[in-house]
Amino acid sequence: xxxxxxxxxxxxxxxxxxxxxxxxxxxxxxxxxxxxxxxxxxxxxxxxxxxxxxxxxxxxxxxxxxxxxxxxxxxxxxxxxxxxxxxxxxxxxxxxxxxxxxxxxxxxxxxxxxxxxxxxxxxxxxxxxxxxxxxxxxxxxxxxxxxxxxxxxxxxxxxxxxxxxxxxxxxxxxxxxxxxxxxxxxxxxxxxxxxxxxxxxxxxxxxxxxxxxxxx
Ligand SMILES: Cc1cn([C@H]2C[C@H](O)[C@@H](COP(=O)(O)OP(=O)(O)OP(=O)(O)O)O2)c(=O)[nH]c1=O
Numbered sequence: 316x317x318x319x320x321x322x323x324x325x326x327x328x329x330x331x332x333x334x335x336x337x338x339x340x341x342x343x344x345x346x347x348x349x350x351x352x353x354x355x356x357x358x359x360x361x362x363x364x365x366x367x368x369x370x371x372x373x374x375x376x377x378x379x380x381x382x383x384x385x386x387x388x389x390x391x392x393x394x395x396x397x398x399x400x401x402x403x404x405x406x407x408x409x410x411x412x413x414x415x416x417x418x419x420x421x422x423x424x425x426x427x428x429x430x431x432x433x434x435x436x437x438x439x440x441x442x443x444x445x446x447x448x449x450x451x452x453x454x455x456x457x458x459x460x461x462x463x464x465x466x467x468x469x470x471x472x473x474x475x476x477x478x479x480x481x482x483x484x485x486x487x488x489x490x491x492x493x494x495x496x497x498x499x500x501x502x503x504x505x506x507x508x509x510x511x512x513x514x515x516x517x518x519x520x521x522x523x524x525x526x527x528x529x530x531x
Contacts, residue, residue, distance in 0.1 A: 316353040323348020325507060325516040330391040334384035335500075339481065340396060343501040348519055354388075356380035356395060362408075369401045370447040373433035378445060381437035389439040392515045396435075398500050400476030402428045407476050416477035417466035423476060424487070425456035430476065430498045434506055436513065444509050448502035450493035454478070457487060 318333070318341060320326075327349045333340060336355035344351060358379040363372040374397075381395025400407045402422060410416035433447040456462075470484060471477035478484035480491070481499050496503040510516040 318345050318351050318353055320350040321345060321348060324519060325349060326519045327351065327515065328517050329515045331515065332384060332388065332391045332393045334380045334393050334395040337500055340500045343496055343499060343503060344394070347503065347507055347516070349516060354384045356383045358383040363406050369399060369406050370431055370433065372406060373397045373399050373431045374435065374445055374447055377433040377435040378437070378442055381435040381442065385437040385439055391438070392513070393437045394434065394506070395437065396432055396501055398430065398432045398475045400428055400430055402426065409473060409475055410471055410477045413467045416471040417463055419477040420462050420466055420471070423454050424462060425454065427451055427453040428476070432497045432500060432502055434502065436509060444513060446505055446509065448494060448497045448505050450491060450495070450497045452480070452488060452498060453490040454487045455489040
């Protein structure tokens, strides 16, 4: 699938591929103004290994997704990412069903957790840049009834941590420290900086509306 370019602060300077099936990641990357292909990775997402740090785990999955898509596609820069929710030292992935979502939300409610999104930028020769970004999120406890209704509503099902700050799940969010886009699936500030440094993207030239002085 091809994501058409739309207005935004950057332009692609090299062919870019987003190795993701996530519509949120597609939207976030497109918001930068970039033209790119979408090729979801078929890499498996195994659970963390014993003793593996959460950021190392997220990086391992992001790398597997990027390399899976990059290997047969020379000349492109591939972006792979993985988002996990971490409470204490426990990694909470996507829920199996509404009951599992309710169990996760009950654990998270009234507490602060960390959302980690790891990104791997890779070419056919291997990974060229990797980083993991953390955002701290404190969820309120709105009461069991509201939690159960939200868990049953469907939105939590494909989301790490069983909530979506960009959707109805915003009603749960008491405080967020760090990048909001990182929680939704891509840390846009860090990703744009890495892509600029690799000369894979560059600032877009300002359109006619920018630059000149408007009416006083
Ligand atoms: C906490 C939170 C997670 N999420 C989403 C982001 C990710 O899409 C998802 C975590 O799953 P991931 O396994 O990171 O990604 P994915 O399976 O959706 O897509 P792919 O592996 O093909 O790239 O949870 C939100 O959209 N909003 C939120 O507030």
